[in-house]
Amino acid sequence: MTAVSDADASAADSGGNGATPVQVKPGRHREASLYHALAGAGAGDGRSLEQLRAAALEVYESSELPVWRRSGFWTTSLQSLDLDALEPAAAGEGVPDVVRRTLPDGERAGRIVQSAAEVVSVELDPALAERGVILCSLEEAFRDHAELVTPWYSRRLTIDRHKLEAANAALWRDGVFLHVPAGVAIEAPFEIVYAIERPGVAQYARTLVLGGAGSEFRVHEYDLAEDFEGQALHAGAFEMYLQDGARCRLAQLQDWGRGDVFDVSTRFVGVGRDAHCHWLPALLGGHLVRQHLELAVSEPGGDMAFRGLLFTEEHEHLDVFAVDLHETGPSGGDVHWRGAATGESRASFEGLIQIDPGAQRTHTYLQFHSMMLSPKARIDAIPSVLVSADDVSASHGGTVGELDETAIFYMQTRGLDRASAVRVIVEGFFEPLIAELGNEGLEDVVRGKVAAKLAAAREDIEAYATSR
Amino acid sequence: MAAPLFEIENLHVRPVAEARGKQVGEILKGVDLTIGAGEVHALMGPNGSGKSTLANTLMGHPSYEITQGTILFKGEDITEQEPHERAKAGLFLAFQYPVSIPGVSVANFLRMAINAKREEPIQVKEFRMQLQHAIELLDVDRSFTSRHLNDGFSGGEKKRAEILQMAMLAPDVAILDETDSGLDIDALRTVAEGVQRLHDEQGLGALIITHYQRILHYVKPEFVHILMDGRIVLEGGVELVERLEREGYDQIRQEVGAGTSAVGAGDSGV
Numbered sequence: 001m002t003a004v005s006d007a008d009a010s011a012a013d014s015g016g017n018g019a020t021p022v023q024v025k026p027g028r029h030r031e032a033s034l035y036h037a038l039a040g041a042g043a044g045d046g047r048s049l050e051q052l053r054a055a056a057l058e059v060y061e062s063s064e065l066p067v068w069r070r071s072g073f074w075t076t077s078l079q080s081l082d083l084d085a086l087e088p089a090a091a092g093e094g095v096p097d098v099v100r101r102t103l104p105d106g107e108r109a110g111r112i113v114q115s116a117a118e119v120v121s122v123e124l125d126p127a128l129a130e131r132g133v134i135l136c137s138l139e140e141a142f143r144d145h146a147e148l149v150t151p152w153y154s155r156r157l158t159i160d161r162h163k164l165e166a167a168n169a170a171l172w173r174d175g176v177f178l179h180v181p182a183g184v185a186i187e188a189p190f191e192i193v194y195a196i197e198r199p200g201v202a203q204y205a206r207t208l209v210l211g212g213a214g215s216e217f218r219v220h221e222y223d224l225a226e227d228f229e230g231q232a233l234h235a236g237a238f239e240m241y242l243q244d245g246a247r248c249r250l251a252q253l254q255d256w257g258r259g260d261v262f263d264v265s266t267r268f269v270g271v272g273r274d275a276h277c278h279w280l281p282a283l284l285g286g287h288l289v290r291q292h293l294e295l296a297v298s299e300p301g302g303d304m305a306f307r308g309l310l311f312t313e314e315h316e317h318l319d320v321f322a323v324d325l326h327e328t329g330p331s332g333g334d335v336h337w338r339g340a341a342t343g344e345s346r347a348s349f350e351g352l353i354q355i356d357p358g359a360q361r362t363h364t365y366l367q368f369h370s371m372m373l374s375p376k377a378r379i380d381a382i383p384s385v386l387v388s389a390d391d392v393s394a395s396h397g398g399t400v401g402e403l404d405e406t407a408i409f410y411m412q413t414r415g416l417d418r419a420s421a422v423r424v425i426v427e428g429f430f431e432p433l434i435a436e437l438g439n440e441g442l443e444d445v446v447r448g449k450v451a452a453k454l455a456a457a458r459e460d461i462e463a464y465a466t467s468r
Numbered sequence: 469m470a471a472p473l474f475e476i477e478n479l480h481v482r483p484v485a486e487a488r489g490k491q492v493g494e495i496l497k498g499v500d501l502t503i504g505a506g507e508v509h510a511l512m513g514p515n516g517s518g519k520s521t522l523a524n525t526l527m528g529h530p531s532y533e534i535t536q537g538t539i540l541f542k543g544e545d546i547t548e549q550e551p552h553e554r555a556k557a558g559l560f561l562a563f564q565y566p567v568s569i570p571g572v573s574v575a576n577f578l579r580m581a582i583n584a585k586r587e588e589p590i591q592v593k594e595f596r597m598q599l600q601h602a603i604e605l606l607d608v609d610r611s612f613t614s615r616h617l618n619d620g621f622s623g624g625e626k627k628r629a630e631i632l633q634m635a636m637l638a639p640d641v642a643i644l645d646e647t648d649s650g651l652d653i654d655a656l657r658t659v660a661e662g663v664q665r666l667h668d669e670q671g672l673g674a675l676i677i678t679h680y681q682r683i684l685h686y687v688k689p690e691f692v693h694i695l696m697d698g699r700i701v702l703e704g705g706v707e708l709v710e711r712l713e714r715e716g717y718d719q720i721r722q723e724v725g726a727g728t729s730a731v732g733a734g735d736s737g738v
Binding site for chain 1: 527528529530550551552554555556559560561563566567568569570571572577580581584585616633637
């Protein structure tokens with residue numbers, strides 16, 4: 001492995017001298033950036049759900065499918081999506097097979113499953129319900145718990161940046177609401193599932209999670225599809241707000257199978273005073289996926305660990321924008337992602353550290369490591385740093401790797417065949433992150449997915465090795 | 469002499485040429501070596517004589533090409549076999565520079581390696597017992613086995629991990645490629661005594677490749693071979709080690725007439 005970048009942005013990068021408002025000033029690698037943090041108030045702002053839907057519908061109807069272009073080497077285009085042919089369809093019968101096959105059997109606090117546009121199953125531990133935990137569809141929550149939901153809904157999410165974001169805000173149905181009240185601590189995970197069972201589906205997924213003061217809980221989201229032929233769309237919007245001292249471990253496992261599933265989603269996690277979030281998305285495939293993932297420390301004393309792994313194959317296209325946002329200080333951040341690619345897949349990881357004016361005494365670090373398993377696969381890592389405070393430390397680093405032939409030979413001399421040795425290397429590459437999940441059931445699901453992808457890419461990897 | 473277990477006949481080896489149109493000469497120019505079951509051999513030679521090339525070639529390293537000769541193991545021609553097939557047959561190579569495998573614990577790696585040699589996976593209990601035995605034999609800490617293999621290990625720890633793997637995999641012949649290099653005297657003693665015990669207890673055969681004599685104070689070879697410029701130029705018993713210690717490689721080089729320059733001149737004249 002060779003280090004490709006290691007840069008520091010500290011006081012030297014900060015702007016402003018106190019006389020004028022501090023301007024956000026570009027960090028050293030900012031020129032390559034394609035995306036911007038949400039970093040501000042969302043669309044909610046006292047408007048009712050109906051008003052928001054109506055405003056979003058206008059944007060949806062008046063805009064084209066988006067194309068995102070970074071100069072020369074990166075384009076994420078939704079133009080091959082035949083949106084008119086898709087519909088927010090009704091679900092099939094019961095819990096989809098793909099959900100039964102994939103989810104672990106371990107203990108859980110609750111589980112809610114939405115297939116296509118309908119919630120098909122909700123379970124919640126009755127003991128937790130008694131303590132005030134709410135797990136239901138978001139539509140139901142708007143009816144039954146309006147006073148709780150309305151102030152938070154779309155508080156930080158926007159509705160008009162592009163057509164599919166607007167489509168989500170205008171057209172979402174059912175959706176998921178989870179509320180863990182103040183002081184409730186529960187080790188077993190809440191499982192949120194979005195499934196697509198057949199082509200032709202447009203799934204507008206909407207999730208709102210509230211963690212009350214001092215609450216402690218886990219959320220595992222699964223985004224799954226059957227292997228089918230044809231197009232489907234998942235346009236998701238997820239928001240989570242953690243109040244004072246709340247602690248959440250949030251994991252997201254995404255595997256859209258072999259169908260042409262487009263996924264354009266935005267996720268925002270707001271960390272309150274002295275609250276903590278450990279967030280790990282495992283992005284394991286989809287025809288074309290664009291994820292805007294923003295983890296914001298919004299009040300003093302908050303901190304976060306932002307982990308992630310991605311693994312693309314065949315012709316998949318994955319575009320990740322991960323934001324480590326610090327709105328106040330003191331705050332802590334630690335971003336660590338790893339990615340591997342096989343086939344002719346393309347992945348881009350843009351990681352942004354943004355430290356707003358006044359977020360003094362923020363300390364954060366961003367690292368991204370990649371491993372190429374095929375000559376035609378490509379992963380681009382674009383770290384950037386925007387610092388507008390002068391008493392902070394923010395830096396980033398990363399490595400680019402290929403399979404280490406010496407390590408393969410070493411393991412072969414111990415009796416492992418080549419394919420097994422490759423598996424050991426790639427699994428070992430991801431293992432530090434997987435082990436951090438701290439939930440055996442989910443860890444095993446992720447390990448199983450990684451192993452299955454490697455098995456599927458076996459010939460590809462073999463050809464790569466012999467070509468060098 | 470025990471029945472030949474491992475026979476190397478007239479082995480010629482050159483590195484697989486980088487695609488630069490460079491003429492690459494042979495590193496090994498006809499090596500003959502026979503190791504019987506349970507025998508301990510030492511292969512000594514100065515830097516650049518081809519010792520590591522021989523070790524890697526015997527194990528099937530893809531960077532080396534055998535241009536002539538054969539390698540027989542248990543009567544079978546393994547010249548073209550993949551490294552893992554040789555390992556399964558009962559060969560082992562302890563590396564001069566063991567490679568770190570992040571994310572995989574020593575214990576898990578050992579289990580995988582053991583299972584690779586078996587039809588049925590090893591029982592948990594049996595594995596634990598074997599591991600415990602090996603740990604005691606090699607005087608390593610229990611916590612050692614839960615660390616990631618060679619990741620962040622000191623030089624001494626890496627070599628101990630090599631011997632631990634050797635003990636667990638119980639090969640018929642272990643090739644130790646300069647296992648003594650870079651070790652302090654305590655680590656050297658542990659490693660060497662580990663090898664000696666495996667020889668005594670499990671009948672391990674060994675080819676100890678070394679530049680120096682010091683490891684041979686702890687593991688007593690029955691046969692000693694001196695490799696110079698790609699050929700074995702002198703063979704004998706343990707007395708050769710003592711002679712080397714007294715006289716050095718230069719004296720022997722003059723005596724056998726295998727000077728680098730002479731061979732080099734001969735080659736280029738062809």
